[in-house]
Amino acid sequence: SQTIHQWPATLVQPVGSPLSLECTVEGTSNPNLYWYRQAAGRGLQLLFYSVGIGQISSEVPQNLSASRPQDRQFILSSKKLLLSDSGFYLCAWSTTLNYGYTFGSGTRLTVV
Amino acid sequence: AQTVTQSQPEMSVQEAETVTLSCTYDTSENNYYLFWYKQPPSRQMILVIRQEAYKQQNATENRFSVNFQKAAKSFSLKISDSQLGDTAMYFCAFLGDSNYQLIWGAGTKLIIKP
Numbered sequence: 001s002q003t004i005h006q007w008p009a010t011l012v013q014p015v016g017s018p019l020s021l022e023c024t025v026e027g028t029s030n031p032n033l034y035w036y037r038q039a040a041g042r043g044l045q046l047l048f049y050s051v052g053i054g055q056i057s058s059e060v061p062q063n064l065s066a067s068r069p070q071d072r073q074f075i076l077s078s079k080k081l082l083l084s085d086s087g088f089y090l091c092a093w094s095t096t097l098n099y100g101y102t103f104g105s106g107t108r109l110t111v112v
Numbered sequence: 113a114q115t116v117t118q119s120q121p122e123m124s125v126q127e128a129e130t131v132t133l134s135c136t137y138d139t140s141e142n143n144y145y146l147f148w149y150k151q152p153p154s155r156q157m158i159l160v161i162r163q164e165a166y167k168q169q170n171a172t173e174n175r176f177s178v179n180f181q182k183a184a185k186s187f188s189l190k191i192s193d194s195q196l197g198d199t200a201m202y203f204c205a206f207l208g209d210s211n212y213q214l215i216w217g218a219g220t221k222l223i224i225k226p
Contacts, residue, residue, distance in 0.1 A: 032212060038155075042218070042219075043203065043216050043217065043218045043219050044157075044203070044216050046213055046214075049212055049213065051212065059213075088155055090157060092157070099162065100145070100147045100149075100159050100162050100205075100207070100214075101157075101159070101214060102159070103156065103157035103158075105154075105155075105156050106155050106156065106157075108155075
């Protein structure tokens, strides 16, 4: 069966420090992968999506970047975190788009 | 551009009651897909139910059912015999047939009271 792993679950980082969040999918090949951010009490904001290795589309210009070094691995990074980067980050995957997305358990990032 | 509107920021009902969450959307596409996602306090995003626009029959999943009105562009979620575990944020989402991206509503916070 397909599963999605996202880590870490919680992260507290100082302003100006780097960031690396990782997401991996098992049990499927060539998934579409997504990074979302959710501010407290708000809806989801699509940050990046990828339809294949090395293919990244950015939806929101910002302090973050994404990479897909392997078919089932999606990484969200930052060279220098800002306070405004705090939030809840969700990774998701889909293959047959019509069936909707499957989400990871999320990472709660607090930048202090 | 497609948009999704959830007009109820928060709702609360007593346990065992039936509750309906509203969702309207705007699109010029004929083929598309609609979803309801649940986000409990753990913040895990869980797919509750999906509907294909070309299907006239309303989707059902146990206690969850939808009222899909294509002409009115309405996609409401009905939860029957509500349970305490149904307490969560509920998000309505739209996916165009030619699009990779889900378009999300702002969410409805549902509280089930004992």
